[in-house]
Amino acid sequence: MNEHEDFSRINRKKRHNKSNRFLNIMIGIVVVLILIVGATLITGGKNKGKKDDQASEEVTTDKQTNDSSTDEGAEADDETSRQDEDDETDGTSEDSALEDEEDATGSKEEEQDTEAGSVTIVPNDDAIIEETVVNTAWEPIGTEQSGAHTSKYDGNSVDWNEKKKAIAYATGIPENELIYWKIKNGGSPQKSIGIVSTKDKQQKYRVYLEWIDGAGWKPVKMDKLTTLDFDY
Structure with a gap:
């Protein structure tokens, strides 16, 4: 057990x-x-x-x-x-x-502006004109004439000589260096036109004048010409 x-x-x-x-x-x-x-x-x-x-x-x-x-x-x-x-x-x-x-x-x-005015130059379509010039500075040249003005084209009067002086003034060329081909009536008794050139004919101009009472002839327009061969 x-x-x-x-x-x-x-x-x-x-x-x-x-x-x-x-x-x-x-x-x-x-x-x-x-x-x-x-x-x-x-x-x-x-x-x-x-x-x-x-x-x-x-x-x-x-x-x-x-x-x-x-x-x-x-x-x-x-x-x-x-x-x-x-x-x-x-x-x-x-x-x-x-x-x-x-x-x-x-x-x-x-x-072209100047001190006294302006010069306007306009091309021209006319074959005999190179350009047209207007100078607002242009003034009457003065006169020795008095009383009622009578425009004369006799070649030796005071009025004639004052026309020549005004034309030369517009061109800027002395009178004795210009040939005055013709100065004629400009369409009225108080307007005239002068055709001139330098003695060598290189510079040619047609100048338009207007009479100002008591002040003389004044240039109002000028054509620079290409030729002198035209009816003037």
Whole structure:
């Protein structure tokens, strides 16, 4: 009886030890699995974080590249716009300068200001006339005559000589350097026309005179002639 009880006790103890070993093994396996799973989760999370970081960096890089391209494009557009504006401005400035120069040239051809008045020069379609000149500075030359004026074409009277003086005054050439080809009636008793030239016939003029009572003959218009070969 005692031997049997001892044997039973020994067997129970063995079974108990086996159970403990088995339980310890299972616990160990579970712990290992837990460690593996945990390590996998941690590694996967880190890899995901790295991937997310890389993706974020790529997006940021792409955005910066796009922004840079946009800025460069905007700068290029601004530069082109500024260049176009400069070209337009330069073009406008050059056109204005050219117009001003043309206006100035036209004024010189048509009107010349003087201290006492202005000289208007008008091209003429008449073949014998180079141009017609009107000078607002012209004044009556004065006269020695008094009373009612009578225009004379006798070649030696005071009135005749005053006509010659007025014609020379209009041309700016002294009387003794002119040939007086003809002095004739200008269409009324108080108007006369004189045709003259320099002695070498290089300068030829037709001068229109008007009598001003108490002041004498006044030039009112002068044609620069191209020829003396016409009916006057």
